[in-house]
Amino acid sequence: MEVASPTMDGQAKPTRCSKVTSLQDAARLARGALEERPELCLGGLFKQGRPVALVRGLLAAGADGLHVYSSPGAGYDIDLMIAAGAVAQVFIPGVTLENRLCPNFRRAVEAGQVTAHALDALTVVGGLMASAHGVPFQPIDALRGSDVLKHNPLLREIDCPFSGRHIHAVGPIRPRVTFLHAQEADRWGNLRHLSTMVYADQLMARASDMVIASVDRIVPEEVVLDDPSRVTVPSHYVDAVVEVPFGAHPTASFPNYAMDEEHIDAYADLGDAARAGDAAGLNAYIARHVTGPESQGDYIEAVGGSAHFARLEAEARNG
DSSP, rough: OOOEEEETTTTTEEEOOOOOOOOOHHHHHHHHHHEEEEEEEEBBBBBBOOOOOHHHHHHTTTOOEEHHHHHHSOOOHHHHHHHHOOOOOOOSSOOOOOSOOOOHHHHHHHHTTEEEOOOOOHHHHHHHHHHHOOOOOEEOOTTTTOOOOHHHTTEEEEEEEETTOOOEEEEEOSSEEEEEEEEOOOHHHHHOOOOSSSHHHHHHHHSEEEEEEEEEEEOOOHHHHGGGGGOSSSSSGGGGGEEEETTTTTSTTTTOOOEEHHHHHHHHHHHHHHHHTTTTHHHHHIIIIIOOSSSSHHHHHHHHHHHHHHHHHHHHHOO
């Protein structure tokens, strides 16, 4: 955030304010914004770089009725949000744990508790592009002949002004809040994804009203200034940044730590049991890992402590 301070000649000199905040304050900020308009977008892809700590904070803050977007693929985090009863509609092309189905997503959609819209990756990316570029729609022409056109609620048929041919277009997707996770940031909110796994995070940041990012660590601004080309999302797109060690767990944050497949599989087993009628284990999981921890340190202890996370760090180093 830029504020003005007077100089000796009376001119306003811009100064900068730190965007670093706590996980609890970030969750309250996001919840307040989402009460105005419930569209939430999640960065990362499948089991990589998902903003899970921010999601847990939002759930602990009591968010509900959310309309959730994401990069074309999501899994554990959206399934957890559904398990906690926070989601009304899903606008995500692929919701999967990759090696198995998302049990709570499946249960809620089958029961009619959550509306899962039939979308494709082009629609989501195109809608984010329209918002980021400030245009009223983004043409999409690759879906001709697809049955997605019959069910996709975001598409409209238009006449091409150049050829006169019928094509399809998607209007702007402008999330009220976007959650991102990166490995590093400075206090001003300059994000650095240290692997090549940026996915649609940059596009989401440009398309959204508010961007809140979790990072594994805050680094001195000199680190960013020494190599500014490594900034993946510049600070003027970021409203708040939260230092949360292992903030993407149980998804990965390469090169810092690998995904926790055992944790995700154990969670999915509890979801399968809930779908079969026994929700006790899932409810206990939410109490232990979502609503119970008062800090990220508490969460780390609930998962298995420092020794458990040291193994994930070693796995990432060893590739």
